[in-house]
Amino acid sequence: MPIISIASVAKSYGGFTALHDIDLEIERGEIFALLGPNGAGKTTLISIVCGAVSMSRGNVRVDGADILRDYRVTRRKIGLVPQEIALDIFATVWSTVSFSRSLFGRPKDNAHIERLLRDLALWEKRDAKIIELSGGMKRRVMIAKALAHEPDILFLDEPTAGVDVELRRDMWGLVRRLRENGVTIILTTHYIEEAEEMADRVGFMKGGRLVLVEEKTALMRKLGNRRLVLTLAEPLRALPAALEGWHAELEDGGRRIAYAMSEDAEKGAAQIIQRLGEAGVHIKDMAMNESSLEQIFVDLVGSDAGSQA
Amino acid sequence: MSAPRFNLRGVAAIFAAEMARTRRTLLQSVVTPVLTTALYFVVFGSAIGSHMREVGGVAYGAFIVPGLIMLSLLTQSIANASIGIYFPKFTGTVYEILTAPLSAIEIVVGYVGAAAAKSIVIGLIILSTAAFFTPLQIDHPAMMALFLVLTSVAFSLFGFIIGIWAKTFEQLNFVPALVITPLTFLGGAFYSIDMLPPFWRTVSLFNPVVYLVSGFRWSFHGSGDVSLAASLGFMTLVIALCLGLLIWIFRTGYRLKP
Numbered sequence: 247m248p249i250i251s252i253a254s255v256a257k258s259y260g261g262f263t264a265l266h267d268i269d270l271e272i273e274r275g276e277i278f279a280l281l282g283p284n285g286a287g288k289t290t291l292i293s294i295v296c297g298a299v300s301m302s303r304g305n306v307r308v309d310g311a312d313i314l315r316d317y318r319v320t321r322r323k324i325g326l327v328p329q330e331i332a333l334d335i336f337a338t339v340w341s342t343v344s345f346s347r348s349l350f351g352r353p354k355d356n357a358h359i360e361r362l363l364r365d366l367a368l369w370e371k372r373d374a375k376i377i378e379l380s381g382g383m384k385r386r387v388m389i390a391k392a393l394a395h396e397p398d399i400l401f402l403d404e405p406t407a408g409v410d411v412e413l414r415r416d417m418w419g420l421v422r423r424l425r426e427n428g429v430t431i432i433l434t435t436h437y438i439e440e441a442e443e444m445a446d447r448v449g450f451m452k453g454g455r456l457v458l459v460e461e462k463t464a465l466m467r468k469l470g471n472r473r474l475v476l477t478l479a480e481p482l483r484a485l486p487a488a489l490e491g492w493h494a495e496l497e498d499g500g501r502r503i504a505y506a507m508s509e510d511a512e513k514g515a516a517q518i519i520q521r522l523g524e525a526g527v528h529i530k531d532m533a534m535n536e537s538s539l540e541q542i543f544v545d546l547v548g549s550d551a552g553s554q555a
Numbered sequence: 556m557s558a559p560r561f562n563l564r565g566v567a568a569i570f571a572a573e574m575a576r577t578r579r580t581l582l583q584s585v586v587t588p589v590l591t592t593a594l595y596f597v598v599f600g601s602a603i604g605s606h607m608r609e610v611g612g613v614a615y616g617a618f619i620v621p622g623l624i625m626l627s628l629l630t631q632s633i634a635n636a637s638i639g640i641y642f643p644k645f646t647g648t649v650y651e652i653l654t655a656p657l658s659a660i661e662i663v664v665g666y667v668g669a670a671a672a673k674s675i676v677i678g679l680i681i682l683s684t685a686a687f688f689t690p691l692q693i694d695h696p697a698m699m700a701l702f703l704v705l706t707s708v709a710f711s712l713f714g715f716i717i718g719i720w721a722k723t724f725e726q727l728n729f730v731p732a733l734v735i736t737p738l739t740f741l742g743g744a745f746y747s748i749d750m751l752p753p754f755w756r757t758v759s760l761f762n763p764v765v766y767l768v769s770g771f772r773w774s775f776h777g778s779g780d781v782s783l784a785a786s787l788g789f790m791t792l793v794i795a796l797c798l799g800l801l802i803w804i805f806r807t808g809y810r811l812k813p
């Protein structure tokens with residue numbers, strides 16, 4: 247049974263439709279990355295599952311329970327780190343994090359809160375007021391609040407926006423540790439490398455629709471071609487006959503050969519270089535390009551935008 | 556899969572956080588009403604009161620005590636409850652309340668309960684302050700307590716609704732400043748409506764605050780401008796209307812949950 251199942255969920259804000267019939271299932275224990283341009287509907291979708299926004303149509307189940315009818319059961323299992331930092335600036339770190347735990351009906355557990363604050367490098371700041379913290383610290387307080395009631399599912403809405411490289415690494419580490427402890431994680435991000443680095447599966451949203459859901463590795467295999475680019479010492483007028491039947495092309499007025507690598511072991515990088523050597527073609531430089539999720543994403547959004555125009 | 560029927564810890568957390576907010580603003584919350592009351596006593600009780608004899612057989616100083624307390628109860632209840640829910644909306648922290656396993660009733664009990672509790676405390680503080688200026692006489696202490704609690708709850712509910720409705724700080728202050736304060740001053744806090752010409756006396760009967768002050772004054776001195784039943788009935792009506800409105804607000808998510 248999927249831990250979250252979203253069925254035909256639609257949302258209109260007044261006359262504007264922000265989500266069109268979304269269907270999505272999240273597996274227990276996975277890290278799912280939701281990508282998409284600004285205004286795609288990522289935050290809206292997350293907010294519906296968490297209960298901060300009401301859906302216009304559809305049905306969401308968390309661990310088999312309906313989020314509207316059994317909200318007491320489902321909400322206890324969910325922690326949310328919203329996109330915007332929202333904190334009572336006069337409260338202390340400790341008080342605001344324990345407040346979150348109580349709000350979710352959990353009994354006091356100072357040891358758990360202490361562990362959380364230490365994990366998030368906030369322990370030294372436990373008695374500081376929120377107003378005295380830096381932006382990155384506030385973001386970590388938001389995470390501590392979301393984890394205070396020990397949720398099984400964690401939503402991170404752009405957790406690393408405006409966060410420095412070091413803290414970003416720390417957060418990725420935290421997410422991995424949570425996953426090792428069995429927490430299911432759904433994150434949205436504009437940083438493709440984040441999804442690439444972390445996610446098991448990726449969903450692309452655009453214009454209120456879920457355009458694509460795919461395993462990250464399968465997606466990269468399917469859409470991400472590896473290309474070998476060979477820069478030549480002397481430009482060629484035509485491809486040497488030795489490359490007949492290979493997926494190679496001349497580029498840049500004959501100064502480069504671009505070769506789309508295949509799974510075929512007989513047609514690897516070494517073989518093409520050898521063949522070219524035998525044909526008397528001198529290679530000045532070579533590079534391997536692996537298209538990233540970002541490239542895939544740009545291609546996808548670009549082509550879609552093109553078809554709409 | 557089991558979850559408790561009532562999220563008592565959640566309600567207690569909201570209540571405690573609201574009370575903590577009061578402690579942070581102790582000066583505004585407690586000292587201000589005490590000071591204001593003292594000023595009213597100096598101006599009305601001593602300066603004007605020395606030229607007035609009695610109202611309905613009660614010394615003027617003692618006569619204004621119920622009205623003064625009522626004045627503070629109304630303004631404090633509305634102010635505390637409205638800011639209590641407006642502030643999280645304004646800062647965005649309301650997301651946490653909306654995503655927590657809390658029912659509408661629990662949210663209301665937490666916020667409105669805290670605002671009402673605060674008002675009751677302030678009412679009692681004013682009562683003790685008044686005791687320094689004038690000998691107190693409370694004929695029906697139980698009824699007085701009932702009025703104190705009912706008024707605080709009713710107008711905290713009302714304030715909570717204003718806090719949800721308000722989109723700006725101006726709107727937040729609009730109702731208290733433009734509706735409640737005038738009604739309170741014209742509601743017989745400092746005089747008996749019997750002292751008014753017949754026409755204005757009739758007009759006053761349309762002022763809801765008259766019913767509050769009158770009932771409260773009855774619990775002190777055994778007499779009021781309108782009947783006790785009318786006062787209690789009015790209070791019940793306010794509470795019922797507010798609850799009805801709140802049910803609608805939480806059903807539709809009005810200005811709370813998009």
Ligand SMILES: Nc1ncnc2c1ncn2[C@@H]1O[C@H](COP(=O)(O)OP(=O)(O)OP(=O)(O)O)[C@@H](O)[C@H]1O
Nearest residue numbers: 259264282283284285286287288289290291329813
């Ligand atoms: N409360 C609201 N009222 C009206 N429209 C809204 C509201 N919230 C979001 N929208 C609209 O719904 C659409 C989706 O917004 P949403 O915040 O879900 O996008 P997003 O994918 O999270 O974007 P971003 O990457 O910028 O965070 C946008 O067009 C937005 O303007």
Ligand SMILES: [Mg+2]
Nearest residue numbers: 288289329403
């Ligand atoms: Mg968003």
